[in-house]
């Protein structure tokens with residue numbers, strides 16, 4: 581891959597320090613990504629400049645690359661991405677801090693949510709960053725924020741309690757591998773749904789039971805769940821309800837089979853409309869980027885209750901290959917990008 585100056589990015593590299601980053605000038609497949617030399621970002625007063633040691637690749641970055649579902653473009657940019665640098669998950673070392681930052685200083689090792697982390701440097705808001713867990717590598721810390729944050733928040737939203745039966749649909753993915761470990765750490769009895777070749781992974785993370793969605797339907801049979809975390813497959817609401825206890829909760833949080841326009845928003849809206857009229861609770865979820873979650877996750881990682889699951893790592897210039905690996909559904913847990 582060649583290093584070029586992207587014409588679409590307004591930079592004046594003569595005056596400001598430059599860096600390498602993966603950029604995109606248009607939405608599309610991994611072919612739109614290229615390594616470029618661009619201006620290093622500057623910190624606002626509440627931000628931290630981080631030298632990136634590792635970044636995490638999550639489904640959200642794939643959505644930002646493709647601009648799908650199209651509804652997303654209302655936020656990310658209608659014709660092309662507003663921010664041409666991909667990547668949200670980051671772990672690295674603080675280089676500089678804004679004038680209002682109090683929690684971090686140069687040299688600190690941190691992880692959190694960056695504004696374009698597939699780059700040598702990124703900036704992050706102070707309230708979206710935490711000190712890196714002491715017992716883990718940059719690579720492992722980098723895959724935590726988006727996926728483990730999402731898993732934690734969905735379990736909170738579902739009011740998970742010890743002894744409850746929890747079904748995790750999409751248990752072998754980035755979010756699911758974290759959700760399995762967190763639900764176990766909170767004392768739940770966990771059933772994970774994934775494909776045949778990843779059953780061993782989900783078991784190894786602590787799931788008490790596994791269901792192979794290529795062979796069995798989680799809503800068939802006698803089992804009922806207090807909480808369903810729905811991260812994949814876009815199952816019909818009737819199937820979710822059939823698998824829930826009479827007063828159980830389903831948190832609808834993801835799924836890639838919802839179509840390229842709304843990503844399955846219609847299913848979510850139907851669930852929300854139905855929920856007030858039934859005893860079961862059907863709710864949707866949108867993740868928040870919060871330092872407080874990162875700090876809770878740090879405690880769990882340092883206590884050995886959660887181990888970030890890294891499938892494999894790619895160097896910065898091979899992000900397009902990493903994207904293809906993710907899009908093919910081959911990843912087991914998360915993919916890290918090392919810088």
Ligand SMILES: NC(=O)c1ccc[n+]([C@@H]2O[C@H](COP(=O)([O-])OP(=O)(O)OC[C@H]3O[C@@H](n4cnc5c(N)ncnc54)[C@H](OP(=O)(O)O)[C@@H]3O)[C@@H](O)[C@H]2O)c1
Pocket residue numbers: 638639640726727730749750751752753754755756773774775776778793811812813814833834835836865866867868906909911913
């Ligand atoms: N609402 C939010 O704020 C929020 C935040 C983060 C993520 N998300 C969404 O949550 C979803 C999961 O994210 P992720 O990062 O974990 O994705 P991922 O790493 O790509 O994992 C996808 C998972 O879905 C499973 N899967 C695929 N087809 C399935 C089917 N028909 N039935 C059951 N499981 C199936 C996969 O299992 P196999 O690989 O074994 O086939 C895998 O476990 C994505 O749609 C993402 O956009 C939403």
